[in-house]
Amino acid sequence: MTTNTFPRRALLALALLPAALAVRPVRAQSPAPVQLFKVVSTRDEVIVGVDAAQLGSGGGPAVERLAAQLAAKGQLTLWQYASHKDAGGALVQAPLKQIVVFRNDALRIEPYATPLAILPPK
Template sequence: MSNTTRNRTLAYLLAAGTVIFASAPSFAQDPTSLFEVVTVKDQIVIALSAKDIETVGGNDVTAIGQAIKAKGELTVWQYAVRKGTDGQLEQAPLKRVSLLGADSLRVEPYSASIRVVPAPEE
């Protein structure tokens, strides 16, 4: 491989890497953390809106668990899979639900393999 070809290939790879890197922050600017709430009878996927995060005091399982224990209930967004306007599957807010404290309630992080739509602001 000649130096010119090698330089062009390197320039192409760097340019491609820059495009990928430049587009990554826009995805990370508004991350929506999903959680799975598991009970004896059911399990649902939830997320917190910005207002919910302020109320709870954080966006992690510990903050959610402590808020449910302290208040006895917590209102959050239930998420479900739907088709987006572009035809692709996405995790999106379905409805507001109230979680009631129970000994058999478990909250754990949930990782979506599809696009996640942020929770609406109230």
């Protein structure tokens, strides 16, 4: 008498499947040294990077802290960011040049999300 082991193997595989698909905890990534924002004016849109020191400490979202700094100071010197390929050929967000954002020109500031790595200014 031949015993068909296929159903037994299938049942064993189904029993082990939840363990194989178990969600493993993911380590929290440290916050990026630079946060990106999109500054919208009547003429154009520009992506800028702001480090934690420029944002200052305090409560509230980073975009609100940046807007408060711009309102208080009247202008901010920030790094304009663009996507580039790094030395290894990977696409990254890198600083392009320093620009000045004026309070009167900025219509809107919003957080800018990117899946690319963000390089800090040198």
